[in-house]
Amino acid sequence: MQEDAYARILANPRFLELTSKRSRFAWLLSAIMLVVFYGYVLVVAFRPDLLATKLYDGATLSVGVPIGAAIIVLAWLLTTLYVARANTEFERLNQQIIEELK
């Protein structure tokens, strides 16, 4: 019974749509996070002086402080972005696929 349902879903074009859309979105967001983080790590390792640049003339804070904070905020924003789409659009598509089994 279950096996049969799985086979039918696998043949459903909507399922292909769901998985390809969702995985493209997930990989895109993962790539953004990886590029930003490892880009930052490389700057930390090779050109720390760039992060030491002062925020403005006469400032004590360096640009590294807001950049670091921005990476933390970005990490969180990416998660909200993913869930906003996954829990609405993708979830609806998912429900449709399961409905069509009946």
Add this chain to the structure above:
Amino acid sequence: MKASRAMFATALAAVAGLASVSPAWAAGAIGGEVQKQAVNPTAIVMFLIFVLMTLGITYWAARRTKSAKDFYTAGGGITGFQNGLAIAGDYMSAATLLGLTGLTFAKGYDGFVYSIAFLVGWPLILFLMAERLRNLGKYTFADITAYRLNQTKIRTLSACGSLSVVALYLIAQMVGAGKLIQLLFGLDYAYAVMLVGVLMIAYVTFGGMLATTWVQIIKACMLLGAGTFMAVMAMSQFGFSLETLAKKAVEVHPMHDAIMAPGSLLSKPVEAISLGLGLMFGTAGLPHILMRFFTVTDAKEARKSVVYSTGFIGYFFLVVGILGLSAIVIVGTDPQFLDADGKLRGGNNMAVMHLAKAVGGDLFLGFISAVAFATILAVVAGLALAGASAVSHDLYASVIKKGKADERTEIRVSKIATLAMGVLAVVLGILFEKQNIAFMVGLAFAIAASANFPVLILSMMWKGTTTRGALIGGFIGLLTALTLVITGPTVWVQVIGFKDALFPFEQPALFSMPVAFLAIWFFSVTDGSREADEEKAKFGAQFVRSQTGLGAESASSH
């Protein structure tokens, strides 16, 4: 050179698992010899309140924990918000609070870099794993790796991976806990370790996952609340201007302007990238973290829980940065917190404790001490539960009884395993008191990233994974991580005492992860057995279930 390596290891260990025994700046705090402090009555009263509250919850949870599902996953009815808090509670150890503030206090910006590295794994766990984990998993992550592969072999592998990670992490936590409690409460080391062990056993054996979850939630709230309060109080001294705070910090810090930029800690690119990989994917292979995804009702809630946990953890790391910087000015210039040489009393990892006293007096110091203790309890409870379920669900029910164990015996085995693990943790905690254990947390992360994670992710995403590939590749990953850490500078030079390390890097992930992935791939594609074909044929069904949640475990009725 050697000093910077030592610092590197210490920072990682201190941050991840509260276990730093090393020369340089971190000595004295939670590592090495600590001075027993005078008994602190406020701290003890606050802590007793916490213990009574959590024991009350355990009593309540025990009455609701009847089936195996209740025991392992709190019945699967935890909401995304609750789970997000519990994950945050699991992930923000006492060492995050003490180690990261201490690191920022000592080195400025470098502390911030560590915080970032600790956070960025979470979005990836969400994008690539969260819904699959929830849809395929039941009680342990081995349920997923063994979904279409050979139960006996793969569960043995995953249980080995889980138990090594849990054991290393648990010992590190126990030793750290003993020292911290000695320092904060003036309690003997051995009694402190025993106290942690007894409470851990009580939470897990009686209250199972439900009690563990609530202990983690309460602790996360306490930690977030206390951190916020302290940051606001500290910032009020600088007119809530980060620039004013930074200016004063640069003025008084011995490194002056250098604290505003990355320094020596991550100057070696290979170490930096390897550390980043290890932290990012190690998190995705920690059994006690993975287990949290089985407690929520469905994939939707699993996703939400990561949004909440990433938010809470990220917020906390920003707060920690402010606390570390404030401590430079408020604590670092106040003679009551300094010893005769002008060094911080109790070591740099005590910076946040002194800050608590400076901004909130003895009462608040007592509260923060209780929070630090609560934090350790929540983390060890989660670890013990993950270890116990690997023994009872994977080894006993699936490997020994071949899936024919009855539920009540399985739970009983789980409770016995918790008890055994608790006793073992106390004994090892006492034995390792004077040992150099800084490498243990690093090793736990390395094994998680190089054995658990590759097997888990490939079994979910790559159709071609076979039992042979996963088994051989997983063990090769485990052994590579183990070998590289042992022959690396932390163990070979600092623990064993050889002059030069055989493997030059502190962080093995950059090497051990590719080895594991390659080995799984190679031994899978060369596997021409009939079983391998059957396993590949089952991938379609697994894929549908992982994507749609059809046939996934649902929450129990109450």
